[in-house]
Amino acid sequence: MKPPNYREGVIVTATELKQNFGKYLDFVEDQNDVVITKNGNKVARLTPYVTDIEQYFTVREKALDYKYGGKKVSYEEFMEISEKSTLRMEFINGEIYLLGSPTIGHQEILGRLYLWFSDYFKENKCRVFLAPFDVHFKKKDIKDPDVMQPDVLVACDLENNVNDKGRYMGTPTLVVEILSDSTRKKDMVEKLNTYMLSGVQEYWLVDQKQENIMIYYFADHEIDRYKIYEKGDDAQSMVFQGLAANIEKLFADLL
Template identity: 65%
Template sequence: MKEKALDYQYGGKKVSYEEFMEIYEKSDLRMEFINGEIVLLSSPSLSHQEISGNLHVKFREYLKGKPCKVFYAPFDVHFRKEGFKDPDVMQPDLLIACDVGETTNEKGRYMGTPALVVEILSPSTRSRDMVDKLNTFMISGVKEFWIVDPVQEIILVYGFKDLDIEHFMTYRKEDTVRSFWFPDLDIAGAEIFS
């Protein structure tokens, strides 16, 4: 009980990457480290989990026989941002990584940069996902970012090149969502929101 109370005191506080890692290693709570601030994560909603599961299945089908792999939260990623000393540590809802073999450390943790990241919006994470995380992904070398809005049933697809937005599309439930980075990766919106 005492440990849980101490963990909650850190939410929203500025700390160094080293301090965050020390706190994180001693905690059972889900947390992220964004722009020097600890962010405590809550449990996802039912619709969030359904969308995440639907996308996971579609991504796995697409990646069969390919060198990339799909992973889902909780799964830590250390995003090393161009021009920043400390990385951000986040748990994207889903990600596709193509560099797993060469970027796994001695503890078996992934330390690479995903090619594609997906965040599913919730009321408590909406602005952080659409602003802070978009910026982090863009300047850390991620190639593509999908923002899924379960309420409006839309998907925003950002393609990044040279640490900038090169491509942007909005898809609705009735559309077919097409990847910017992965050839032939397309998913019917109705299958994502079903």
């Protein structure tokens, strides 16, 4: 039973939730979200469990950026959860991370990079893809892969690496992540480690706050070299000769 006059994904105050918990529990049971506010600020979200693996409702602070229940799951469990969910999520070191909605600035940067990359690779066998696009990163000497959604990726091994469900199962040559306050640590530590150990050759970290790009080049599953490009520079790929991004144009007039 849904509460009258409410739509999916309703926002309620903590007081309202306490007074009518049963009603909202029914609402969540019908596969809807309830966002909870306190003093005018969104503080938590009540969501339905996604599969029988999760036998409880998950309520977490900072609802747009949290680990899914804070529990470790296997790669097989993650695949079961993600295939039954409409949420965007990543799987890193046994943890599930739900992905929040990007900012306007993030999307403007993403669009500019995609256009530049696509123009460069238009006569090339390599293909450029944008998030959301799951990639299964198989780390050296580690059984379970991580599953992540790089903002931009360049795949040069599509032949024989697309399964019967149309999913890419190879290893990108180059990946790009656009940093945000909520993902900075994950992108600069956990993701860097995954990309390095899985055979990615080049990793771009685009920092809107600092208006720079840091490029890592990996060899033999280690950091071989890196360079930071700032205003006045053209960030230059170390793998693809001539692939570049002008720093000033990339960050110009962002909202």
